[in-house]
Amino acid sequence: MKRRQFVRGLGAAGIATGLAACQRGKQSARTASGRRFNWKLVTTWPPNFPIFHEGVERFSRDVSKMSNGRLRITVFAGGELIPPLQSFDAVSQGTVEMGHGAAYYWSGKIPAAQFFTAVPFGLNAQGMNAWMYYGDGRKLWQEVYQPFNLTPLPMGNTGVQMGGWFRKKIESMADLKGLKMRIPGLGGKVMAKAGVNPVLLAGGEIYTSLERGNIDATEWVGPYHDLRLGLHRAADYYYYPGWHEPGPTLELIINSSAWQELPQDLQLIVENAAAASNIWMLSEFEAKNLAALKTLREKHRVEILPFPDDVIAALKQLTAESLNEEAAKDATFAKVLSAYRAFAKDNAQWNTLSETAYAKALS
Numbered sequence: 001m002k003r004r005q006f007v008r009g010l011g012a013a014g015i016a017t018g019l020a021a022c023q024r025g026k027q028s029a030r031t032a033s034g035r036r037f038n039w040k041l042v043t044t045w046p047p048n049f050p051i052f053h054e055g056v057e058r059f060s061r062d063v064s065k066m067s068n069g070r071l072r073i074t075v076f077a078g079g080e081l082i083p084p085l086q087s088f089d090a091v092s093q094g095t096v097e098m099g100h101g102a103a104y105y106w107s108g109k110i111p112a113a114q115f116f117t118a119v120p121f122g123l124n125a126q127g128m129n130a131w132m133y134y135g136d137g138r139k140l141w142q143e144v145y146q147p148f149n150l151t152p153l154p155m156g157n158t159g160v161q162m163g164g165w166f167r168k169k170i171e172s173m174a175d176l177k178g179l180k181m182r183i184p185g186l187g188g189k190v191m192a193k194a195g196v197n198p199v200l201l202a203g204g205e206i207y208t209s210l211e212r213g214n215i216d217a218t219e220w221v222g223p224y225h226d227l228r229l230g231l232h233r234a235a236d237y238y239y240y241p242g243w244h245e246p247g248p249t250l251e252l253i254i255n256s257s258a259w260q261e262l263p264q265d266l267q268l269i270v271e272n273a274a275a276a277s278n279i280w281m282l283s284e285f286e287a288k289n290l291a292a293l294k295t296l297r298e299k300h301r302v303e304i305l306p307f308p309d310d311v312i313a314a315l316k317q318l319t320a321e322s323l324n325e326e327a328a329k330d331a332t333f334a335k336v337l338s339a340y341r342a343f344a345k346d347n348a349q350w351n352t353l354s355e356t357a358y359a360k361a362l363s
Contacts, residue, residue: 037071037262042091044084044101046204047077050228051288052250055156055281056100059252062273071266073098084202088253092148097258100155103141103251104185105200109148111326112333114186115340116141116152117248120319122340124247125157125282126355127347132249133275135343140336149256155274156250156281159289161242162226163307164219165210165235170307173314182206182218186322187244193318203229210234219244222285223292232296238304243315250281 078084177195188198
């Protein structure tokens with residue numbers, strides 16, 4: 001009888017202990033979700049730069065609203081807190097929690113990072129989003145950035161860019177030789193094989209360098225941003241298509257140690273706000289490029305020219321050579337290249353029946 005009472009007492013005590021532990025778990029979860037975070041985000045863009053920097057400001061507001069102020073992100077333009085092209089190191093080291101820019105800016109540190117912005121003659125914006133969200137793009141990106149204590153997310157896309165501004169006409173490959181051109185990423189490597197001297201400049205330095213003749217050509221983004229930067233006043237010839245950047249993805253980088261401290265609901269808010277900004281930026285580019293192109297053509301009488309067919313063919317061949325050469329030097333680059341090419345091949349087969357066929361039907 002006493003033994004039965006003891007067992008019943010032990011069972012009640014166990015239940016009470018279990019309930020108490022459950023209650024502590026709930027309290028702990030509430031405490032974690034109620035914690036407030038104040039983060040800093042640095043960009044590679046000039047202050048108030050349309051779409052790019054403004055899009056990051058919008059992201060910050062969205063996160064604050066969705067989290068009811070539990071995660072507040074203060075945004076600093078390039079140079080306000082950190083030099084534009086030092087944002088990668090600042091986030092990696094934990095000086096700030098977040099950064100926004102383009103992965104190909106870090107090609108000197110991580111050659112494979114270039115795949116997560118744009119590949120010449122590669123995926124367009126739709127293809128990049130498909131690779132990132134439903135292919136293995138984002139997984140590979142996280143793997144490549146993991147040694148640097150960084151968690152990346154896609155956050156923005158310009159769509160197909162223009163081919164660039166040139167101070168002289170490009171009628172053959174010979175006209176490219178010896179030119180100094182602001183062009184980053186894999187496009188810069190391809191141009192180097194064509195005899196161009198590629199230069200990496202932050203956005204705020206481009207106009208002055210072109211206007212003063214320190215560079216002979218530059219690519220930037222597209223009609224809307226190129227018009228605002230006044231590049232039509234510094235060069236006479238505007239070329240298309242943007243073979244070098246068919247679907248440039250912008251990145252949100254997060255210090256992984258800080259990321260792991262966020263409760264799961266705040267992580268989800270950040271991921272969804274970044275995805276929303278990804279679509280918002282691309283959509284605004286598409287809309288504003290229309291009006292800007294008309295202004296450049298009709299008001300400023302800019303000569304808008306296609307690259308000659310033989311130039312495009314030669315650049316395409318040089319792209320394949322450049323990618324293979326980079327892969328031979330870096331195992332990680334080779335791994336990402338293999339995955340990228342496999343996805344791009346399947347994507348191209350579908351595009352032949354969808355986007356390409358539709359564009360042909362409209363012409």
